[in-house]
Amino acid sequence: MASLNREELLQRIDRVIDKMKNLSPEEIVETCPIGIISMDNWEWPQGVGLFSLFLYYRETGEEAVLAYLEDWFDRRLQEGVPPLNVNTICPLLTLTYLNELRPKESYRGLLERGAAFVMKEMPRTEEGGLQHIVSGGLNEGQLWDDTLYMTVLFLTRYGVLTNDPACVDESVRQFLVHLKYLTDPATGLFFHGWTFQEGHHFAKALWGRGNAWYTAGLVDYLDMIEPPPGVSLFLCGSLERQAKALRPLQAPSGRWHTLLDDPSSYEETSATAAFAYGLLKAIRCGYLSRDFEPMAWRAFHGVLDQIDPDGTVRGVSYGTGMGRTLQAYKDIPLCPMPYGQSMALLMLVEGLKHDLAEVRL
Structure with missing residues (x-):
């Protein structure tokens, strides 16, 4: 494995960002009607992409990134936000941060509407779980494991900003x-x-990206x-x-399979x-011991x-709905996507925050 270099990481970051901004459904077969490319x-x-861009801005202070975020939200608000x-x-998670730096009445109103929807209108399962309505x-x-990342992180951040303990308490419950x-x-x-109506875990899929929503989401939640x-x-x-x-x-490549416990499924x-x-963030913040560093850096290189x-x-x-069979997950096609970028x-x-010279595998 090649040694890590900060300048090389910065160059890769620039290329990854440029490709994310310019992915086109004309290059990739878009089969999802909502448009996820x-x-x-x-x-x-797009929401996941915006948050990653904001974290990059917070690390580097590059004003062009902040300008892109502001332009993105202004354009989407002009077009009209979907239900x-x-x-x-x-996307509202990133908007909570943008509104602190570039406050606008239109931003504040949308954030208020989003929080009110989650707290008062979003359907619930038994025990008050957020029903995964899409x-x-x-x-x-x-209940889907995606929900914690897609909705609960926003609700948490909004509750902190507005000093609303009800939102924060709700995030803990979720x-x-x-x-x-x-x-x-x-x-x-x-x-x-999990379905309360049928009382089972569908295909009992230990889906890789679904598990990763928790790993990535928890460290930001605790931030x-x-x-x-x-x-x-x-x-x-x-x-x-x-x-x-x-x-x-x-896997020996450092990656994990799309079905974590099924090596016949592709690496994702x-x-x-x-x-x-x-x-890596959990290790840096002290939530996990350094015993997990070799695994994390192998994944990084992978x-x-x-x-x-x-x-x-x-x-x-590609976008993955709830599978009723394990084969359904193995049949999902591979293609560049904004959330991959x-x-x-x-x-x-996150790699920029570590002493790359000390990385040991």
Whole structure:
């Protein structure tokens, strides 16, 4: 494995960002009607991309990045924001940060509307879980592991900004309810979903990217709030158990399979990047011990190997709904996607915070 170099990481970051901004559904077959390839749409892939860009801005102070974010939101607001649901809430996380730096009445109004929707209108499952309602699907009685990243992070951040303890308390409940029903007690990994109506975990898929939403999301969640100590211990304990389970499942390439426990399923880059980001940040922040560093840096290198010279991140699975069979996950096509670019960006930016000269594999 090649040694890491800060200047090279910065160059790769520039290429990854440029490709993310310019992905086109004309290059890639777009089969999802909501539009999850172009950054010109308002959905969850774009939301993940915006947040990664903001974290890059916060690390480097590059004003051009902030200007891009402001222009993106202004254009989308002129076009009209689509109906709110779990996934269309996702861009609002970045808007909470942008509104602090470039406050606008239109931003504030949308943030208020988003928080009110989550707290008062979004459908709930039993025990008050956020039902995974998406564009074109109610998913009645269903919990999905995507929800914590797509909606709960925004609600948390909004609650902190507005000093609204109800929002913060609700975020704690959502983490606990989702972990209660999605954790596989045998492994400590997470099932993709749970249905209260049918009482099962669908295909019992230990889906890679779904697991990575927790790894990447938790470290940012703990950046936003300090939950009660007992809750923090519980959440970090779940992260540690997940990390221990990931260790023997890591492929020689450093990547993980799209079905974590099925080596016949393809290796998937977006999940690997989010795992690398979450693990490295958790180690840096003291949530995990340095025993996990070799695994995290192997994943880091595994993702680097999938970044083309033009910044295209390869080996990323297309949008993945809830699978009723394990084969359904293995059949999802691979193609460049905004969230593949952005998860790689999250990982690369986190890499800048570490002493690269001390990396040992």
